[in-house]
Amino acid sequence: MSVQDSAFSLLAKIIKVISLKNIAIWSFAALVVLVGYTVFENRGPLVSYLVNGPTINAPSIIGFKVSSASQARVKQLVDIDDLINSIVIMNADIRNNRRVPLYWYSDDVSVQKTLDGTYAGLYGGIPLFTAEEKNNENVVGVINGEFACSEYAAGNTAVFPGLLSRMPFICRASLPPYYGQFSGFVAISLNRKPSPDELIVLKSETLSISTEIFFRDIVPSQHISKYDK
Structure with a gap:
């Protein structure tokens, strides 16, 4: 293999590594944004859960009057x-x-x-x-x-x-x-x-x-x- 071919092969490997790294970085960034958005949209229930603990779905009172x-x-x-x-x-x-x-x-x-x-x-x-x-x-x-x-x-x-x-x-x-x-x-x-x-x-x-x-x-x-x- 000539010096020129070796140089092109090395350059191709570097570009591939950089591209995969960028894809991984951008994917992670997108995931962080998605998680952050989900947390923000559900901040009320999440805060309630952290403060009060999980909600127990027990039946509550059904008010009515005897006609x-x-x-x-x-x-x-x-x-x-x-x-x-x-x-x-x-x-x-x-x-x-x-x-x-x-x-x-x-x-x-x-x-x-x-x-x-x-x-x-x-x-x-x-x-x-x-x-x-x-x-x-x-x-x-x-x-x-x-x-x-x-x-x-x-x-x-x-x-x-x-x-x-x-x-x-x-x-x-x-x-x-x-x-x-x-x-x-x-x-x-x-x-x-x-x-x-x-x-x-x-x-x-x-x-x-x-x-x-x-x-x-x-x-x-x-x-x-x-x-x-």
Whole structure:
């Protein structure tokens, strides 16, 4: 190989090395710019993450009011069924561990007075989960959309405090009566333990009321759809 050929070969290698180096530098610079732009565009969430840590996607409270039609439906069921002592409609906020009584009714004047004294003005609600293990089991049950009944003492004092002698048995159903959109629950106090046949009827009526309240009162509050009140 001549000196001239060697010189051209060396020059070609130098140009190739310089070109690859430039490509690498420009690619790295472009990557830095892209990352910097992404960070700048998402600076709010990133700062929040660094300051407050990761966000836990827990269900939050879904505020709603029990309509007059739903109240009338609850009253009708309590008044015509001798088995039922009272019904309480609870809103629930899992994130802040609160249950908020929205509406309650009993055809027993003394029980109604006790419920009024317990719930009236209780806008901040009461704890959803407590130190009582059975209460927490009941709460998990309604979150999962279960309908269940149990004796008063089995975790029900948080809903019906001091009323053991008046309502020995309590049933609960989720709002709505299925898993996925938990907004609260319906608690029904009974004058006695229901028979198997009575329990079937009671479950049907409770799930019906829960469904009606969900579509009549809860869904419109979230602007999902309309329901004729």
